[in-house]
Amino acid sequence: MATRSIDALHNWLISEEFTSSRQARFHKAYVLWLNLAGNPLALGGFLVVLSLIVIATFAPLLATHDPILQDLTMALKPPSAINWFGTDEFGRDVYSRLVYGARTTLYISILVTVIVAPIGFVIGATAGYLGGWIDVVLMRITDIFLSFPSLVLALAFSAALGPGIENAVIAIALTVWPPIARLARAETLTFRQADFVVAAELQGAGMARILFRHIVPLCAPSIVIRLTLNMSSVILTAAGLGFLGLGAQPPMPEWGAMAASGRQYLLDAWWLTTVPGLAILVVSLAFNLLGDGLRDIMDPRNA
Amino acid sequence: MSIAHTTETGWSGGKAAVSALRKVATSFAVILTTLLGLLVITFVVGRMVPADPVIAVIGDQADQATYERVYKQMGLDQPLYVQFATYIGNVAHLDFGQSHVTKNPVASDLARVFPATLELATLATLIGASLGVPLGIISAVRKGTWVDHLARIVGLLGHSTPIFWLGTIVILVFYAKFGLIPGGGRLDVYNEGLVEGPTNSIIVDAILAGEWEVLRDALLHLAAPAIILGYAAMAYLSRMSRSFMLEQLRQEYVLTAKAKGLGQRAIVWRHAFRNIRVQLLTVVALAHCGLLDGTVLIETVFAWPGLGQYLTSALFFADMNAVLGSVLLIGIISIAINLLSDITYRFLDPRTR
Numbered sequence: 001m002a003t004r005s006i007d008a009l010h011n012w013l014i015s016e017e018f019t020s021s022r023q024a025r026f027h028k029a030y031v032l033w034l035n036l037a038g039n040p041l042a043l044g045g046f047l048v049v050l051s052l053i054v055i056a057t058f059a060p061l062l063a064t065h066d067p068i069l070q071d072l073t074m075a076l077k078p079p080s081a082i083n084w085f086g087t088d089e090f091g092r093d094v095y096s097r098l099v100y101g102a103r104t105t106l107y108i109s110i111l112v113t114v115i116v117a118p119i120g121f122v123i124g125a126t127a128g129y130l131g132g133w134i135d136v137v138l139m140r141i142t143d144i145f146l147s148f149p150s151l152v153l154a155l156a157f158s159a160a161l162g163p164g165i166e167n168a169v170i171a172i173a174l175t176v177w178p179p180i181a182r183l184a185r186a187e188t189l190t191f192r193q194a195d196f197v198v199a200a201e202l203q204g205a206g207m208a209r210i211l212f213r214h215i216v217p218l219c220a221p222s223i224v225i226r227l228t229l230n231m232s233s234v235i236l237t238a239a240g241l242g243f244l245g246l247g248a249q250p251p252m253p254e255w256g257a258m259a260a261s262g263r264q265y266l267l268d269a270w271w272l273t274t275v276p277g278l279a280i281l282v283v284s285l286a287f288n289l290l291g292d293g294l295r296d297i298m299d300p301r302n303a
Numbered sequence: 304m305s306i307a308h309t310t311e312t313g314w315s316g317g318k319a320a321v322s323a324l325r326k327v328a329t330s331f332a333v334i335l336t337t338l339l340g341l342l343v344i345t346f347v348v349g350r351m352v353p354a355d356p357v358i359a360v361i362g363d364q365a366d367q368a369t370y371e372r373v374y375k376q377m378g379l380d381q382p383l384y385v386q387f388a389t390y391i392g393n394v395a396h397l398d399f400g401q402s403h404v405t406k407n408p409v410a411s412d413l414a415r416v417f418p419a420t421l422e423l424a425t426l427a428t429l430i431g432a433s434l435g436v437p438l439g440i441i442s443a444v445r446k447g448t449w450v451d452h453l454a455r456i457v458g459l460l461g462h463s464t465p466i467f468w469l470g471t472i473v474i475l476v477f478y479a480k481f482g483l484i485p486g487g488g489r490l491d492v493y494n495e496g497l498v499e500g501p502t503n504s505i506i507v508d509a510i511l512a513g514e515w516e517v518l519r520d521a522l523l524h525l526a527a528p529a530i531i532l533g534y535a536a537m538a539y540l541s542r543m544s545r546s547f548m549l550e551q552l553r554q555e556y557v558l559t560a561k562a563k564g565l566g567q568r569a570i571v572w573r574h575a576f577r578n579i580r581v582q583l584l585t586v587v588a589l590a591h592c593g594l595l596d597g598t599v600l601i602e603t604v605f606a607w608p609g610l611g612q613y614l615t616s617a618l619f620f621a622d623m624n625a626v627l628g629s630v631l632l633i634g635i636i637s638i639a640i641n642l643l644s645d646i647t648y649r650f651l652d653p654r655t656r
Binding site: 153273 | 641
């Protein structure tokens with residue numbers, strides 16, 4: 001009985017004779033999922049990203065210790081049954097700090113995405129839609145930001161804004177929006193003269209309506225792919241800022257800062273640097289794999 | 304504008320020269336506006352700093368009269384656009400102000416530390432290009448085989464590894480456990496100061512002076528950071544050269560060459576590779592640029608006395624003149640490298656003329 005209903009659901013989802021727009025939407029998501037499931041590397045990346053979200057959400061349940069509470073009698077203990085990844089120089093449990101550090105990583109990634117996606121889209125799409133000197137000016141500004149190596153630009157801004165996680169997010173966002181704007185402009189240009197855009201214009205639709213109702217749905221896949229691929233560099237830049245002491249401030253657990261503070265005890269306590277570094281590596285690799293896979297599925301032109 | 308250029312055919316030589324000149328003029332205008340934008344960014348960042356620049360100079364014990372005198376002296380009573388003009392004038396004279404930490408002019412500090420970074424980044428680019436380009440081409444030729452998959456994984460790992468962490472692990476394993484590499488810096492203590500050369504690049508200076516022992520020591524110190532940075536460059540370059548090569552292999556001339564019985568080696572290296580040389584040059588230049596980014600972190604790890612370490616220690620002491628000077632230098636180098644690769648592109652690729 002149960003298998004029959006699953007079969008029926010599968011057939012309903014896979015069928016291309018849609019009876020409602022809701023079915024069409026579910027169909028699209030289902031086919032995307034099937035494609036993703038057929039690509040083991042991308043699926044692996046997806047699962048890691050998913051578990052990052054789960055770990056960050058349920059951090060208080062998964063952690064075995066308080067991530068901030070210091071206990072100097074327990075300092076620099078190697079991995080054991082009580083402290084799975086050992087303890088740091090203040091006797092804090094590295095595993096629990098790692099679990100809470102997932103929150104910091106996710107917080108930075110989500111915040112950067114939320115800031116960057118609309119800004120990049122609006123600047124790029126406006127430039128592409130209006131053309132003329134507005135296009136020239138906006139793209140010139142974009143190129144100026146692109147001409148800096150991203151970490152150096154982020155360093156300069158967080159130096160000016162002062163250390164702290166919010167400022168790190170702003171500094172990173174300032175380096176991430178230009179490629180998004182470039183992409184949105186290119187995509188807008190390809191649709192600018194399309195019949196459906198002209199039709200909407202003839203019906204009296206304004207620029208905002210055309211951009212947000214007609215262009216956004218068409219740009220969304222490539223922007224999502226770009227953001228996913230960028231996420232790994234966002235995480236690496238955030239970790240780099242944390243490593244230099246400009247990101248999250250102690251005692252907040254952040255993987256880059258954890259790896260940095262472990263450097264002083266490198267010879268006695270290898271786990272302090274190794275474990276958070278591996279966490280950064282795994283998460284950023286996962287975003288790369290997922291982005292690569294999504295690009296193969298959703299955007300076969302560039303495969 | 305570009306469409307107009309390509310559709311008009313049958314130009315005389317004089318007109319072509321004029322259009323080439325106009326293109327050069329346009330790209331110079333672009334460069335100038337980019338430079339101006341760069342200066343705006345560094346100027347704004349300098350003004351955003353919460354700390355009072357006057358206090359940074361005179362200390363917080365000075366009386367009100369001294370404060371006002373220095374305030375006027377630094378031009379802070381002038382309107383912003385005047386301050387900006389002064390700033391541009393100073394930068395044009397290579398005057399980036401004085402570093403609070405080293406007490407030297409920032410410009411002379413930069414001249415001292417930059418060769419070390421250039422040495423490191425250049426060697427890393429060479430390593431990355433000599434490994435990454437062949438790897439990318441092989442994986443394009445053998446697309447879908449295990450070689451391709453392996454290259455893809457190696458490349459993705461290179462994109463995803465936190466470079467400062469990799470450096471730390473390399474020091475832990477190869478220096479602390481096995482003692483195979485020196486611990487950090489550019490030279491061992493007993494070789495310090497043996498060569499004082501014109502270029503400030505120890506490798507070049509040691510060769511010029513014929514100090515082979517110093518050269519060996521310098522190369523040993525350079526090896527670990529250069530290989531780590533080279534790995535990051537390799538990841539990028541193998542990916543790019545793979546996609547360039549794949550595009551060429553789809554072309555019809557490759558089919559023609561196959562049909563007339565040419566071997567694969569000849570097709571790939573004599574025909575396809577010739578066509579991607581220019582693109583490759585561009586991405587190698589971009590990789591070199593990108594490495595200036597990577598050096599900031601790797602220099603901290605390996606105690607490499609270059610631009611990156613100068614920048615991070617300046618950050619640590621909130622030495623804004625030094626920070627902005629370094630950032631401006633890196634930005635200018637990026638623009639220069641982009642311009643150079645653009646010019647070579649024009650020069651080597653007849654289609655862009």
